[in-house]
Amino acid sequence: MSDVYIVGAGETKFGELWERSLRELAVEAGLRAIENAGVYSRDVEVLYGSNSLAGIINGQENIGGLLSDFSGIAENNIPAIRIEASTASGGAAVREAYHAVKSGEFDLVMVGGVEKMTDVFGSELIDLTSSVLDREWEAFFGATPAALAAMSARKYMADFNVEKDAMAMISVNDHFNASKNPDAQYKNKLTLEQALNSVAVAEPLNMMDCSPVSDGAAAVLIASENYMKKNKLEGVRIASSAEAQDYLALHSRKSLYTLESAKVASRKALESAKIKIDDISFAEIHDSYSIYGLMELEDLGFAEKGKAKDLVYEDIKIDGRIPINPSGGLKAKGNPLGATGVGQFVEAYRQMKGKAGERQIKDAKYAMLHNMGGSGSISVVHIVGGE
Amino acid sequence: MGEVSRFWREAVHRYRLVGHRCGNCERTYFPPRDVCPVCHRDSVGKMKEFELSGKGTIESFTVIHEVPSPFVRQRPYILAIVKLDEGPSLTAQIVDVDPGEVEIGKRVSAVFRKIAQQGSSGIIQYGYKFVLD
Ligand SMILES: [Zn+2]
Numbered sequence: 001m002s003d004v005y006i007v008g009a010g011e012t013k014f015g016e017l018w019e020r021s022l023r024e025l026a027v028e029a030g031l032r033a034i035e036n037a038g039v040y041s042r043d044v045e046v047l048y049g050s051n052s053l054a055g056i057i058n059g060q061e062n063i064g065g066l067l068s069d070f071s072g073i074a075e076n077n078i079p080a081i082r083i084e085a086s087t088a089s090g091g092a093a094v095r096e097a098y099h100a101v102k103s104g105e106f107d108l109v110m111v112g113g114v115e116k117m118t119d120v121f122g123s124e125l126i127d128l129t130s131s132v133l134d135r136e137w138e139a140f141f142g143a144t145p146a147a148l149a150a151m152s153a154r155k156y157m158a159d160f161n162v163e164k165d166a167m168a169m170i171s172v173n174d175h176f177n178a179s180k181n182p183d184a185q186y187k188n189k190l191t192l193e194q195a196l197n198s199v200a201v202a203e204p205l206n207m208m209d210c211s212p213v214s215d216g217a218a219a220v221l222i223a224s225e226n227y228m229k230k231n232k233l234e235g236v237r238i239a240s241s242a243e244a245q246d247y248l249a250l251h252s253r254k255s256l257y258t259l260e261s262a263k264v265a266s267r268k269a270l271e272s273a274k275i276k277i278d279d280i281s282f283a284e285i286h287d288s289y290s291i292y293g294l295m296e297l298e299d300l301g302f303a304e305k306g307k308a309k310d311l312v313y314e315d316i317k318i319d320g321r322i323p324i325n326p327s328g329g330l331k332a333k334g335n336p337l338g339a340t341g342v343g344q345f346v347e348a349y350r351q352m353k354g355k356a357g358e359r360q361i362k363d364a365k366y367a368m369l370h371n372m373g374g375s376g377s378i379s380v381v382h383i384v385g386g387e
Numbered sequence: 388m389g390e391v392s393r394f395w396r397e398a399v400h401r402y403r404l405v406g407h408r409c410g411n412c413e414r415t416y417f418p419p420r421d422v423c424p425v426c427h428r429d430s431v432g433k434m435k436e437f438e439l440s441g442k443g444t445i446e447s448f449t450v451i452h453e454v455p456s457p458f459v460r461q462r463p464y465i466l467a468i469v470k471l472d473e474g475p476s477l478t479a480q481i482v483d484v485d486p487g488e489v490e491i492g493k494r495v496s497a498v499f500r501k502i503a504q505q506g507s508s509g510i511i512q513y514g515y516k517f518v519l520d
Contacts, residue, residue, distance in 0.1 A: 127455035137418045138478045142458050150449035203450040251468045251476040
């Protein structure tokens, strides 16, 4: 079995990119990754496209075929398929690439994540994004992703006596970091007061507790140690990969604020990398809603249940004890669903290579990347770094 | 979205709150499921329909302002996770009440109501909502 490395990474700017199409975004990210790695696309043996909702938002399925064709490699006749795991598609696609290389079957795999959300807007888009929930038993009755996060938040706040400030600080931190990320959707810093006074989306969550509607694409090249050395590339190691599942519907889970999928995936990823949570230098977490930021800090292992509030004012800052979302996270870097998890790898790669500019974390040894699907039914956790 | 069959398929479970009881361990489930997550293959063929009382307690709730298209005319509405007295929890609207009166822990009962109207097809869907006791 081979060690597995990220040897190139690239992404588009995330945002409301009205003039850009699904395929253009994907190809731009892919070419950036190829350019960044300094390899040729003819060396790519497999292409995994990650995407969540193109079928219903853009009327486009067969994403593998689309990406292969417009990346200009159709005549290479390599396998090109889409990996779909709802909003965790990106992490799940990198995980498949990791396995393909680790097994020794392939030496160079491309993962391209893309989502083009602004082709639909308003209540129509909310209905479509609600398809990552249980359509028949949640969305049918009026549930939305924000509504489920809001119900987790209300119960969490009541049981642990936590105020909205603690949740809002997740968004404040995201915006501060995004202000230093040229690829981020938002460059404005957010004050606690602004966050608390933004309009209600699903009470107690406000607009500033919710990740935005984003277009964007991200791509990484995953290679074997052999390929990397033979081509004199300097990659960043993927130390481990884990994925875990929970009940699809929030109402079927044992607790409204415990992400079993995140707990299990984190534990397995740490075990497999043979490290402890204290060895993690920074993390990118799936804070599609600010409450998930608090729940994830706890369930991934950075804080006891109900205690994430003790981390959010100082420790999670970019120069704090455990920096969270140096990229700007889902709230401020943006959340183009199928691209989000791949984008986390782009950030980790840049951080580990010392190429993260003004948001550079010093001497990072290991990063934890957490990508989540639905309201927590899937978690994919990777640990990046180490020798 | 969807064809009419998608809506009548689950109608009996939504109209009368019919769930499943595992004949192997006696655990109760709503919505119905063909395999018990505790007993696995030992439960196959032993999941029996049973009607829930429709009585329960609010576990959590939200008032939704940004709503999906079939619910635009109901904006804003109250959505809750209700723990039924028989054990299972479900997701449903709380109606006929001012949001200020809704609290975690309050007792509720199921009522049969119109849920939403699908945009293009115009199909009206029915099912359960809850009211405070
Ligand atoms: Zn059973």
